[in-house]
Amino acid sequence: MKNNKSSVLFVSTYPPRQCGIATFTRDLKTAMDRKFNSKFKSKVVAMVNSESGKLKYSNEVILKINRVDTQDYIDAAKKINKMDSVKLVNIQHEFGLYGGKYFNYLTAFLDKINRPVCITLHSVPPNPKDNIKSIIQYLAMKSSSFIVMVDKAVEILSKDYGINNKKIVVIPHGIHEVPYERSVVQKAKLGYKDKLLISSFGLISKFKNYEVIIKALPKVVKKYPNLLYLIMGRTHPGIAEIDGEKYRNSLKKLISRLNLEGNVKFINKYLDLNELHQYLRATDIFVSSGTGLGQIVSGTLSYAMGCGRPVITIPFLHAKEVVTKDRGILVELGNPKSYKEAIIKLLSNPELREKMGKNAYKYTRQMTWPNVAESYMKVFNEYM
Numbered sequence: 001m002k003n004n005k006s007s008v009l010f011v012s013t014y015p016p017r018q019c020g021i022a023t024f025t026r027d028l029k030t031a032m033d034r035k036f037n038s039k040f041k042s043k044v045v046a047m048v049n050s051e052s053g054k055l056k057y058s059n060e061v062i063l064k065i066n067r068v069d070t071q072d073y074i075d076a077a078k079k080i081n082k083m084d085s086v087k088l089v090n091i092q093h094e095f096g097l098y099g100g101k102y103f104n105y106l107t108a109f110l111d112k113i114n115r116p117v118c119i120t121l122h123s124v125p126p127n128p129k130d131n132i133k134s135i136i137q138y139l140a141m142k143s144s145s146f147i148v149m150v151d152k153a154v155e156i157l158s159k160d161y162g163i164n165n166k167k168i169v170v171i172p173h174g175i176h177e178v179p180y181e182r183s184v185v186q187k188a189k190l191g192y193k194d195k196l197l198i199s200s201f202g203l204i205s206k207f208k209n210y211e212v213i214i215k216a217l218p219k220v221v222k223k224y225p226n227l228l229y230l231i232m233g234r235t236h237p238g239i240a241e242i243d244g245e246k247y248r249n250s251l252k253k254l255i256s257r258l259n260l261e262g263n264v265k266f267i268n269k270y271l272d273l274n275e276l277h278q279y280l281r282a283t284d285i286f287v288s289s290g291t292g293l294g295q296i297v298s299g300t301l302s303y304a305m306g307c308g309r310p311v312i313t314i315p316f317l318h319a320k321e322v323v324t325k326d327r328g329i330l331v332e333l334g335n336p337k338s339y340k341e342a343i344i345k346l347l348s349n350p351e352l353r354e355k356m357g358k359n360a361y362k363y364t365r366q367m368t369w370p371n372v373a374e375s376y377m378k379v380f381n382e383y384m
Contacts, residue, residue: 175306
């Protein structure tokens with residue numbers, strides 16, 4: 001790095017806004033600031049909407065961009081261009097985060113910014129429609145580097161988008177360092193010591209497809225009546241604004257119809273990090289559902305494996321890469337019977353559960369935030 005205390009600006013959503021990208025950005029920024037404190041500092045340009053724009057942000061957020069105001073993007077870029085200490089901009093990109101008919105208002109920012117830009121892609125849709133393809137190609141043209149989180153994303157960007165592999169760097173999704181322990185420890189602390197716990201977490205929407213897991217449970221509960229399925233997370237704010245709790249209420253009706261009221265519990269809140277880790281470490285099996293197989297990265301899956309939990313999941317792109325047969329079980333999309341068989345297999349074999357959990361934990365040591373921060377700095381140093 002050429003100059004002491006050079007600055008990187010992260011463009012992203014940011015806490016106190018409650019979303020996965022915001023949490024990711026905060027964790028990445030914190031890890032980099034801690035690891036490179038003597039020569040590095042970072043600030044944030046926060047993407048806001050009508051709701052999050054009213055939140056009180058910390059001093060590390062130096063600018064805000066209204067996601068649906070094109071002029072805000074232009075003004076922010078002009079202000080950054082006048083900041084001599086800013087040597088590089090890292091954009092956290094997810095479709096829907098930025099405004100425009102095709103989420104293309106970000107182009108107004110990129111057209112004006114005169115600093116090197118590295119873009120972290122949280123989604124890389126395979127077989128893209130023309131509008132999605134053109135956006136990613138434009139981002140590639142305007143950026144120095146793409147950062148993706150799994151190897152499969154490199155293949156998709158090359159094959160489906162025509163992006164040069166030399167422009168792409170793979171850095172895994174970061175996770176926090178937690179000690180490995182058996183689930184009985186945290187179960188006792190949470191008051192679930194006599195339960196077999198399976199869990200899922202994340203912002204709730206119909207795309208989570210939780211009904212498939214719930215439909216799998218009656219025959220599981222018949223064999224293991226002390227089973228408890230925890231569904232952790234609040235309803236996605238965007239969904240709640242339009243539909244309220246329609247999806248959660250539909251799940252509650254299904255639970256009632258299947259007589260599972262004593263076996264399924266909602267933790268209806270956005271869990272802070274300590275709470276999340278405690279629940280995951282109390283979990284015997286982490287279960288992931290969903291409606292699509294094209295998801296290229298999953299923070300929930302990464303966190304669960306990072307806590308040493310065996311996983312049962314549909315074979316979306318990220319899962320196919322990291323959930324090997326010695327770390328978990330891949331099940332059929334939308335098939336309750338497939339979930340039932342996988343859950344019973346792991347519940348009936350505690351030794352297999354523990355072995356898979358330990359293998360997942362060992363695999364994810366490469367993904368701890370200090371290691372991820374070092375990998376990001378190697379990329380940034382090429383352009384700062």
